[in-house]
Structures are given as structure tokens and as C-alpha cells.
Amino acid sequence: MNDAHPGCYLGVLGGMGPMAGAAFALRLSALTPADRDQDHIPALLLNDPRVPDRTAATRGGEDPLPYLLRGIRFLNDSGARLIAIPCNTAHLWYDAMVKASRAPVLHIIESVVEDLRRRGIHSGKIGLMGTEATLRLGLYQRHLERHGYECVVPSEEEQVAYCTKSILAVKANRLSEAFEPAAACVRLLASRGAVAVALGCTELPLAIPHDRRGEFDVPMTDSIDALALAVIQRYQADQDVAARAA
């Protein structure tokens, strides 16, 4: 029994929502080059949905930060050497979580930027879909503009009618109702010149499943897959460093 690293390499602060957290773990496994169980990345998923609503908090609701920090500390204490948080809105509290963590914490929006580049998209207008708080507080805009992209954002009314409607349907397990509003938003953003659309809330990749993305004229960057690919890249780099040191 190898006791050198009993903890899992990856700690996942999930539960926001729980289906998105589980879908992240599934996509992490599906995207990892592996021939057998033992080739996959050891991961610990804290899928605790009791974290207060992140968007409501930005309007005066209960503060999620104590819950987020408790999760970060638990993952660190369990031996995680890297942390991923499959919830875009939670990244409004990113700096405080980084400060509380010994392990590095990936930033989901930086992972989306890497994913755009991986797809050969280095500039132009990116359509943004996400929660009301993510869009209103400019979480994506800040990162994308710093990297030379422009942003196409739905109006407040469009965000509610399309994104929020779809996100809430996923959280309530009504996946079939989640597709159409999300799809309408993708088409709207494409009609306004977006060269790609960011599914910038981890419920949205569940609303528009992979096998239906070919129905659209515009590529989508999926914040669940982007974060999973960032984990895999980091894991492989760390394995290479360890192999060279051995």
C-alpha cells in the first residue's frame, strides 16, 4: 500500500449545484487519458449543497463565504494538492478562498480563457451566459477584456428569461425544460456577433448537452470542461516534475 500520498491530488469544492459538481467529476474522468482505473486522477468531491445561494448573497442574502472557507479548509486538511471549484459565481469570493488555502486554487474563468485559446479563438466578441450576479458584477468581463476579447452580454431581462430560467430548471432536475431558454440565448448572442459563447455557469453545460451542440452555428466554451482540462494539464505537469525528481 502506497502511503506516500494518502490524500487525493484534487479537491473539488462542489455542491453549487450538486449536479454540476458531479458532472464536473464525470467530465474530469471522461477527459483524462486513461487505460484503467488507476490511471485516473485521485479526486475528493465535497458536494455539499448547503452553501447559501451566491447570487442572492450579492443582493443582501446570507453570506456564503463561511461555507466556502469551511470547504476549502476541509479539502486542504484532507491532503488536496490542487483545488477546483465548479461554480462560476462562487469565484466572486475567489481571493478570500485563495488566501485560506495552502493548495493552489484554479480560477474557472482563466480556464475558460485557456479553452478559447485551445480552440484557436484569440480575439473577437465572446457571448456571455451566466447567473445574474456573474454578469452584473463583471466577473467574466474583467478576465476576458484583460486577455484582449470583447464581451457580448444579454440585457438584464434577457439574462433572467434565458439564463436564470435554464439554470433554475437544472437545479430542480428539470433538464428537458432547461434546453430551450439556454439555446435561445446562444442564438441571440451569435446574432449579435459573438464568435463563441461561454457557458459561464456550471448548470448551463447540463442544459445544452454535448450531443446537441452541433445544432448551433457558434462554438461554445463549457466552463465544466474547461476547468476539467485545466486540472488534467496541471496534473500531468506535476507528474512530469515528480518523475524528473525521482
Add this chain to the structure above:
Amino acid sequence: MNDAHPGCYLGVLGGMGPMAGAAFALRLSALTPADRDQDHIPALLLNDPRVPDRTAATRGGEDPLPYLLRGIRFLNDSGARLIAIPCNTAHLWYDAMVKASRAPVLHIIESVVEDLRRRGIHSGKIGLMGTEATLRLGLYQRHLERHGYECVVPSEEEQVAYCTKSILAVKANRLSEAFEPAAACVRLLASRGAVAVALGCTELPLAIPHDRRGEFDVPMTDSIDALALAVIQRYQADQDVAARAA
């Protein structure tokens, strides 16, 4: 912040394989009656794929038990009040895991029996699919026969050609190659009189996805969904007890 129960209700000993562990978390979320994040079951998924191969162990390979017990202890120490193990073959070590656990541990095969009853199947021949070790060591047979069912089991050659082939394809992320051998086994067992077929290895529900099960003349009981439904039932009963005590 509610600190009365900081740990997660459910501890999941996953990683065997990692995609099955994640799929279990996803199905748990999908099958839970919920209107919002906070209605879902708090869960901690230890998705550590370093556990030595369970089937190989029954042929003299490395013993997985120390890894299984480490996982059980970790989930207990993290506050889990119920434990689920989405790997059928690991249940060959069930008694030792129960002994090491303060929290009750659901038995996946008892959950499959409950699922058969839920579907109105109370007797008759059940077709068994699973790993070589699960079938050879009679893990399902013992439980099903005790509950009054008969078992239809593939021959050793059929088990390898159909079940093992499909299971290994899932573990290596080649899902499209996993369907046909598994499907052939379902048809074979139905032709031998099975009134239902047990997908008795947690890779098999991934090989034959939900949206393709209508292609078969025989119903399938899915060990991932059966275990998730058992968790949900237990959680609701525990919530009711807590509500009455309050």
C-alpha cells in the same frame, strides 16, 4: 451558518471506477426530489482510483482491503452518517468494511433487490451481468436466491467476451465500444428466460445509457440507480425521524 452537522450526510467510497463514482453522484442528484440546490443530499465522494483491481485480487493480485478500509475510515472521520459504495465487486469485502465503520453501509446488491421489487418483479429468473469475480464468487446469486429469485449467469467465456470487454472499455473512456458487448449479453440472458437483467457492475449502466434501454425487450435493474434510490429513501426516513424529534 448551521454548524450542527458540518459533515456531509452521505459518504461515497468511489473511484472503482472513477467514472462510475461520478455517475453515482450525478444520478443521486438527478433522482432526488429537489427544487433548488439546498434540497439535495450533502455528499462527500472519495473518488480515489488507486484501489487495486478487485477482480485481480481474487486471483492473487494486491489486496484492496487496506485501501477500502482507509476510505471507510476517512468518510467516517469526515462526519458521514451513511456510506454507499458504487462498486459491486468491492462488496466481496463488505463485512470487513461494515466492521470498520461507525456509519451504516448500504449493500449495493440488497439495493438491487429492492429495485426489482419496486419494479414489481418478485420472483423468476434474473440475468446477471458483472465482473468475473462478482459472478464466479456468487455475490449476486447468494442475495437473489435468498430473496426467492433464480439466476441466469453467462458462461465464463461469455462473461469475458461480453461483460469484461464492456467494463474495460468504460474504464478506458471508450464508451462507444462498451455498448455492443453489453447489449449482446442482455439479449443472450433474455433469450435464456431472464425476466430482468441486473447491470451488476457500476460500469455497465454507463455502457448501456438510459436513453437506449428502450431498445431491449427485457427491463434492466441498474446498480448505480438502485443504490442512489436506496440512499434517497434512507435520507428521507432519517429526515422524518429528525423532524419528529424536533
